[in-house]
Amino acid sequence: MAAAVATAAGAGTGAGAAHPSQNHPQQQQQQQQQQQQQQQQQQQQQQQSGIPVLVHLTPAAFFVPLPADVAATPLPPPADRVARLRAILARLDEHAAQVRSNAIALVRRDCFRLLSDALADEPDHPAQPPDDAGPPPSAAAGGGPSRGHYHHHHRRHHQRHPQQAAAPSTISSSNSLTPEDYNAMIANMSAPKPLMSIIGTGDSSTSSSSSPSNLPRPDFSKVPDRSHREFATHQIMASVSRLLDELSRLDQHFAHTRSEYEAALKRELEADEAR
Numbered sequence: 001m002a003a004a005v006a007t008a009a010g011a012g013t014g015a016g017a018a019h020p021s022q023n024h025p026q027q028q029q030q031q032q033q034q035q036q037q038q039q040q041q042q043q044q045q046q047q048q049s050g051i052p053v054l055v056h057l058t059p060a061a062f063f064v065p066l067p068a069d070v071a072a073t074p075l076p077p078p079a080d081r082v083a084r085l086r087a088i089l090a091r092l093d094e095h096a097a098q099v100r101s102n103a104i105a106l107v108r109r110d111c112f113r114l115l116s117d118a119l120a121d122e123p124d125h126p127a128q129p130p131d132d133a134g135p136p137p138s139a140a141a142g143g144g145p146s147r148g149h150y151h152h153h154h155r156r157h158h159q160r161h162p163q164q165a166a167a168p169s170t171i172s173s174s175n176s177l178t179p180e181d182y183n184a185m186i187a188n189m190s191a192p193k194p195l196m197s198i199i200g201t202g203d204s205s206t207s208s209s210s211s212p213s214n215l216p217r218p219d220f221s222k223v224p225d226r227s228h229r230e231f232a233t234h235q236i237m238a239s240v241s242r243l244l245d246e247l248s249r250l251d252q253h254f255a256h257t258r259s260e261y262e263a264a265l266k267r268e269l270e271a272d273e274a275r
Contacts, residue, residue: 054239057107064095118232
């Protein structure tokens with residue numbers, strides 16, 4: 001009886017252990033298929049525009065072109081550590097400006113690639129009307145307010161700062177954004193200064209450190225794209241947002257580097273005076 005129980009337990013353990021070994025190759029195959037699809041998409045995009053996909057921005061931006069006369073006029077070696085540190089500090093700002101310019105040029109080229117690929121793929125993706133192009137169901141059925149009344153009520157409900165909006169005008173029958181809607185949207189998106197400081201620092205008591213750069217970047221992944229053009233537009237906006245984040249980090253990096261070299265130069269000067 002004990003042998004039968006042990007045999008059954010061993011069989012159950014073996015059967016239970018067989019499931020992960022069976023699922024593991026399937027997961028590897030799925031990952032390989034996804035990687036192959038991504039590589040194929042990148043190759044297709046590169047064939048369309050002739051521009052490679054920008055994968056790593058900052059490492060590529062650090063490689064700046066050398067001056068044309070660098071071989072004709074080689075730099076003399078520094079006489080001592082103080083001269084070396086001063087030469088590094090004198091060159092640091094110029095190098096930082098070149099890296100920033102290189103990063104902007106790389107993202108501009110990537111945006112041109114996205115735009116070229118979108119224009120090439122546009123015949124295969126017909127335009128789709130937006131989800132909110134039609135009137136509300138109640139208005140379409142004839143049992144509710146008209147489209148103009150609906151838009152007017154919707155706009156009055158969300159207009160928190162009427163003093164910043166333009167004077168009301170008649171609502172057109174087109175789907176374009178009216179000046180009143182535009183002004184209401186801008187007024188609602190304009191946060192007061194204390195609110196920006198709370199979002200940026202997490203502390204409502206510090207209102208002096210409020211900065212728009214502390215606000216989070218827009219995230220378009222929560223709303224599905226309604227057309228091919230909207231998808232391309234979101235890709236371009238994501239590239240620009242990525243550039244802004246990278247430029248902010250580059251500024252912090254160069255500021256930290258400058259402070260380190262300045263501290264080292266100060267130590268060398270103090271050591272020379274003590275000798």
